[in-house]
Amino acid sequence: MYHIKTIEGQLDSKGLKIAFVAGRFNDIIVDRLVGGAVDYLARHGCEKENMTLIKVPGAFEIPVVTKKLAESGKYDGIVVLGAVIRGATPHFDYVCNECAKGVAQVSLDNDLPIGFGLLTCDTIDQAVERAGSKAGNKGVEAASAMLETVRVMQQI
Structure with a gap:
């Protein structure tokens, strides 16, 4: 359409090593997010033995563990x-802001795609809707988003 070279990521996760960092706080919601993410990547070719789930107490702890994983070079x-x-x-504001800033910084510092699935909701009903109900998962x-970004970066 534009008559220029276009780079797009293919949604094929075969052969990739993926880590998930999940907060245990509000685990009824988070477990549904994890289930959706794992199922999605498995359906797109990622072998379960190439997926690792790390559970942390809550959202505030996500960036430091994500940093350690990124620096390991294993994923x-x-x-x-x-x-x-x-x-x-x-x-709420402090936790959400610091988690988002921390994860973004880890991604930039390590040139590593990180899918950001932190729900920031006003009510439990909103969270349920975003964890596999009316608003998807x-x-x-x-x-x-992580998968597509991995595949785009591999082509650059």
Whole structure:
């Protein structure tokens, strides 16, 4: 259409080594995100023996563990998954912001695609909707974004 070379990522995860970092807080929601992400990558060719799940206490701990995984050089991509639900204090804002900033910095510092599947919801109902209900499964979307980015970066 544009008559220029176009690079796009193929949605084929065969042969890739993928890590998932998942917060245990709000695990009823997070488990659904993990299930969606793992299923998506398996359906796109990733062998289960090439997938590793690391569970951390909550969203605030996700960046430091993601950093350690990225620096190990063992993984082609990482998917981070968690759920933070707004409460009555500003704690929500600090946790969400620091997790997002930390994960983005790890990705940039290590040239490593990281799918960001941290739900930041005002209510538990919103979280349920985004973990496989009316609004789809954001774990699947995070895995898909990571996979496509891995394949794009391999072509650059």
